[in-house]
Amino acid sequence: MGKIVILTGAGISAESGLGTFRDEGGLWSQHRIEDVATPEGFARDPALVHGFYNARRIQAAKAQPNAAHLALARLQRDFPSEVVIVTQNVDNLHEAGGAENVLHMHGTLAGALCATCDHRWTAPPEMSVGEVCPACTAPSARPDVVWFGEMPYHMDLIYDHLAGATVFASIGTSGQVYPAAAFVHEAALAGARTVELNLDPSDGASRYDEVILGPATQIVPQWVDGLLTHS
Numbered sequence: 001m002g003k004i005v006i007l008t009g010a011g012i013s014a015e016s017g018l019g020t021f022r023d024e025g026g027l028w029s030q031h032r033i034e035d036v037a038t039p040e041g042f043a044r045d046p047a048l049v050h051g052f053y054n055a056r057r058i059q060a061a062k063a064q065p066n067a068a069h070l071a072l073a074r075l076q077r078d079f080p081s082e083v084v085i086v087t088q089n090v091d092n093l094h095e096a097g098g099a100e101n102v103l104h105m106h107g108t109l110a111g112a113l114c115a116t117c118d119h120r121w122t123a124p125p126e127m128s129v130g131e132v133c134p135a136c137t138a139p140s141a142r143p144d145v146v147w148f149g150e151m152p153y154h155m156d157l158i159y160d161h162l163a164g165a166t167v168f169a170s171i172g173t174s175g176q177v178y179p180a181a182a183f184v185h186e187a188a189l190a191g192a193r194t195v196e197l198n199l200d201p202s203d204g205a206s207r208y209d210e211v212i213l214g215p216a217t218q219i220v221p222q223w224v225d226g227l228l229t230h231s
């Protein structure tokens, strides 16, 4: 069938107990983006930012992959063609569910990054202000997550995959954050069939060839079963 490129967002982890950003009561209704998800916010109040990500890291470490994560891992394992998972999520639930080669375009809670020399290492469960980089010894450790105003990771590779996609699926994302929100356009230009799987239609739902609505733990396994049956 060719290459399947799958983009996931916070909605795929919602039924694992991890909050989304923009749903009612979501993270961005409790915290200001400019305070906790920008380089300027970190420079202003690193303790606040570390506190935000420490809480999320501890919560994510307790979460279990759900039926949607498991179904995508099964698709990657059993489908005869290449299945690429690109996630905006900073949890590791795709990997915990058995997926491989997951492209974390917004980074990961499991990582620490030196703001001085870009060295990366495994984050402790709780990071603290002034933590020292093991490579250059600068006291400038930060979470290895992409903040607003920063370039997401793996973009060249992701665009290469989109250019070769025959199917593009977007799962559990509101389609409000670029560049991920434009991936459907790139994939369609490449001739891919596009499908959105989401609880509610996203802002960009009209751009997709097909929209499947429902909770990820129900609709993703069904969609995967369909692909495996027809492969």
Ligand code: OAD
Pocket (backbone or CB within 6 Å): 008, 009, 010, 011, 012, 014, 015, 020, 021, 022, 023, 026, 037, 088, 089, 106, 146, 147, 148, 171, 172, 173, 174, 175, 176, 177, 197, 198, 199, 200, 201, 202, 214, 215, 216, 217
């Ligand atoms: P959002 O919170 O913006 O959107 C979550 C989407 O998941 C919504 O469209 C919901 O309808 C859907 N959803 C909720 N529960 C679901 C369920 N059980 N099954 C299926 N869908 C469900 O989260 P994202 O689109 O991932 O970036 O947000 C994108 C980026 O914005 C994040 O990576 C983060 C945030 O700011 C950064 O921090 C850089």
